Amino acid sequence: DTEVTQTPKHLVMGMTNKKSLKCEQHMGHRAMYWYKQKAKKPPELMFVYSYEKLSINESVPSRFSPECPNSSLLNLHLHALQPEDSALYLCASSQDGGTGANVLTFGAGSRLTVL
Amino acid sequence: GENVEQHPSTLSVQEGDSAVIKCTYSDSASNYFPWYKQELGKGPQLIIDIRSNVGEKKDQRIAVTLNKTAKHFSLHITETQPEDSAVYFCAASYEGQNFVFGPGTRLSVLP
Numbered sequence: 395d396t397e398v399t400q401t402p403k404h405l406v407m408g409m410t411n412k413k414s415l416k417c418e419q420h421m422g423h424r425a426m427y428w429y430k431q432k433a434k435k436p437p438e439l440m441f442v443y444s445y446e447k448l449s450i451n452e453s454v455p456s457r458f459s460p461e462c463p464n465s466s467l468l469n470l471h472l473h474a475l476q477p478e479d480s481a482l483y484l485c486a487s488s489q490d491g492g493t494g495a496n497v498l499t500f501g502a503g504s505r506l507t508v509l
Numbered sequence: 510g511e512n513v514e515q516h517p518s519t520l521s522v523q524e525g526d527s528a529v530i531k532c533t534y535s536d537s538a539s540n541y542f543p544w545y546k547q548e549l550g551k552g553p554q555l556i557i558d559i560r561s562n563v564g565e566k567k568d569q570r571i572a573v574t575l576n577k578t579a580k581h582f583s584l585h586i587t588e589t590q591p592e593d594s595a596v597y598f599c600a601a602s603y604e605g606q607n608f609v610f611g612p613g614t615r616l617s618v619l620p
Binding site: 398413434437439451484488490498499500502503506 | 530541543545551552553554556571591598602604606607608610611612613
């Protein structure tokens with residue numbers, strides 16, 4: 395299995411809702427990432443988990459809360475989002491979050507719309 | 510920190526022609542350079558990558574060249590096909606950490 399699976403593919407939520415994005419990989423990768431991608435822009439790094447520990451938080455607002463329950467799963471909990479948070483949220487994984495060249499494998503993304 | 514520029518932002522070619530996309534990076538410590546293809550409604554997919562100890566790498570119709578001295582690398586697609594139409598992103602990183610992406614190139618292959 396060489397895939398990163400993200401659910402849901404599409405999500406519409408109001409500013410007062412609480413929702414979660416989920417990501418799963420079964421490649422034995424030990425690093426998992428959340429990226430945010432706005433239209434016609436490159437992916438922007440939000441969080442990195444390495445060996446199930448949060449290693450990078452790129453100054454993301456607290457209304458985004460990541461969680462890594464185990465080495466195969468990554469969640470992004472959403473609460474009190476703003477319309478400008480509407481974007482494609484990409485999950486990625488790589489073999490090793492430590493030193494060494496990593497190859498990022500991306501999921502198809504979750505398209506989020508905040509009303 | 511690292512900064513990656515990418516040109517052109519849009520590129521249209523006739524089917525069968527070649528396409529070249531160029532990226533420049535600022536941090537001489539960067540040593541891993543992947544290229545991603547993103548089709549509409551999908552996540553980026555790695556198509557080819559190169560490490561700093563190699564000057565060129567080829568995979569069928571796709572090749573990447575790296576000039577460490579000038580700090581630029583290029584993607585070459587030969588015999589383009591309509592299915593090559595997509596957005597292409599270059600990226601630079603040190604040891605596969607902290608990837609910095611270029612702004613992207615929208616490639617259109619016209620039949």
